[in-house]
C-alpha cells in the first residue's frame with residue numbers, strides 16, 4: 001500500500017499536528033503482539049501500548065472471539081429503559097478487582113467521560129446529603145483528565161486549557177505539581193522523599209481560601225501520566241486521603257492510565273495503599289479494542305444517592321452506550337486474559353527491567369535532565385530548546401518511529417510504556433533506539 005492509496009483529506013486528526021502528519025504520515029494497517037505493520041510494510045514496535053491501552057498485546061483472539069460472539073447474540077440494547085447481562089457481569093468483575101468498598105460501577109465510553117461523570121457524581125452525592133453548597137472542585141497543575149469541559153477545568157496542562165479558558169467551570173482550583181527537578185530528577189522504582197511538604201499549600205492556602213466546607217472533591221492522577229510520568233512524593237496520597245477525610249471532601253483517583261496493572265497491582269490505589277471515594281478507569285479495561293470507561297464509587301456514596309420516590313431517577317446521568325454489551329464482552333475477555341496470564345505481576349517484573357535499562361542508557365546522554373520509572377513505564381526528560389517548547393522531544397519521537405519504535409512525546413519528555421507481554425529483547429530495542437535518537441538530536 002502506498003501513501004496515495006488512501007485519501008487523507010477528510011479526517012481531522014485527534015491531537016497530532018495535522019499538517020505535518022500529512023507530509024510524513026504514520027498510518028498503521030495491522031498489528032500483532034508487540035508490533036504494528038505500517039501502510040508501507042514496515043514493522044514498528046508498540047512502545048506505548050497504543051496510548052496506554054493494549055496491555056495484553058495486539059490481536060488477542062480471545063477478545064476478538066468474545067466480541068464476535070456478543071455481536072451475534074446481543075449487538076446493542078437500550079441502556080436507559082433496560083440493561084444487559086454482560087453489563088452486570090462486567091461491573092461485578094471490575095468491582096471484585098477494585099480495593100476496599102469501591103463496589104458500584106457507572107460505565108461510560110472514555111476517560112474524558114469518566115472524568116466528567118466523577119465530577120458530576122461528587123456534586124450529586126453532596127446534594128443528596130443536603131450539602132449542595134459543596135461545589136468547589138480541585139485538580140492539580142499538569143493533571144490530565146481528558147478533553148471534556150469538566151476534565152479540562154480540573155486539568156492543569158496549560159496548552160489544553162488556553163483556547164477554552166473563558167468557558168471552563170467556575171469554582172475550580174489547582175494544587176501545586178509534584179516534581180522536584182533538583183533533588184528527584186532521577187527516580188527508579190521508589191517514591192521520592194521530599195523535604196518540603198507538597199500538600200502544605202492545599203492545607204494552608206487553597207482550602208482556607210474556599211473554606212473546606214465548600215469543597216466537593218479533589219481529583220488527581222496517582223502518577224501524572226500525560227505530563228510525563230511524574231511520581232508522587234512518599235506519603236503524598238495517604239496524606240491527601242487524610243486531608244479529604246478531615247474535611248468531608250471526596251477523593252477521586254483518575255486511574256485511566258494506572259488502572260489494570262500498569263504498576264504491577266490491579267490499581268495504583270493498591271500500590272499506594274490508599275482507597276479513593278471514586279476511581280476512574282478506561283483504556284486497559286478492554287485492552288483498547290472497544291471504547292469503554294467508567295467510575296467505580298464507594299458503597300456509601302451510591303447509597304446516599306438512592307433517595308426519593310422509587311420511580312424517580314436518582315442520578316440524572318448516563319450515555320447511550322453506557323455498559324454497551326460488546327464493550328462489556330470485550331472487558332470480560334480482557335480481564336480473563338490478565339488473570340490467566342498473570343499479567344499485572346508481569347508488568348511489575350518487566351517494569352524493573354525497563355527502569356534498569358532506561359537509567360543505564362539515558363543518564364549520561366546529552367540534554368537529559370531526568371529519568372523516572374515506576375511500574376511498567378519510564379520517562380526521560382530533556383532540556384527543551386529555547387523558544388521551541390517540545391520540539392526536541394517531537395523530533396526524537398519522529399526519529400524513533402522511522403527507526404521502528406513508537407515512543408510517546410509528552411512536553412519535554414519521552415515516555416515508554418509497553419504492553420505487559422513485553423520481552424527483554426523488545427526493551428533493549430526500544431531503549432537503544434531512543435538513546436540513539438537522543439544522541440542524534442543533541
Ligand SMILES: Cc1ncc(COP(=O)(O)O)c(C=O)c1O
Pocket residue numbers: 109110111112113115144145146147221225226254255256257282283
Ligand atoms: C488520566 C487520564 N484521564 C483521562 C484521559 C482521557 O481519556 P480519553 O482519551 O479516553 O477520553 C486520559 C487519556 O490519556 C488520561 O490519561
